[in-house]
Amino acid sequence: MDRLQFEVPVRITPVPGLPVEEIYSVEQALDFLQGWPARRQGKVYEAAFNACFGATVDVVGTEEACRAFMGFCRVSGLLARDMMNPVRRGSGAARAFREARA
Template sequence: MDRLQFEVPVRITPAPGLPVEEIYGVEQALDFLQGWPAHRQGPVYQKAFNACFGATVEVVKTEEACRAFMAFCRVSGLMAKDMMTPPKRGGQANGLRA
């Protein structure tokens, strides 16, 4: 497995009426974040961007980048309703509640 690939793809709905997209790794998350409107970039966006960029230069673990990107998606209302959270160490995956 590619070191920058997320353990579980992050499922997002980029806009109402559009199909669900799956973000499979750090590079795809960065591409998505770079297209995010500047006037909507707040602290949660910046944390996700920094974490994803940090993962590309091996300063941040991919797992941390995934968590930061998921937090951004949740806060921004992008997270697909059927998205499962990645399993915690030694645990089971958890479903998000609507």
């Protein structure tokens, strides 16, 4: 598996009424972020962009970049309704269940 590929794709609905899109990797997330309008960029956008860029130069882990991108999508209203939070490795089942339901 490519080191920059997400374990679970991030499902987004960039345009209401159109099919869900899946973002499979850091590169796809960066492409999406680079197309985001400058007037709508803020701190969450910057965090997601920096995390994804950091993953390309091995400063940030791929799954950390995925979580940052997912957070940006959630805050921006892009995250598909059927998208669950990724489970962190080493976490307990109860915690994973709570995160998935949040």
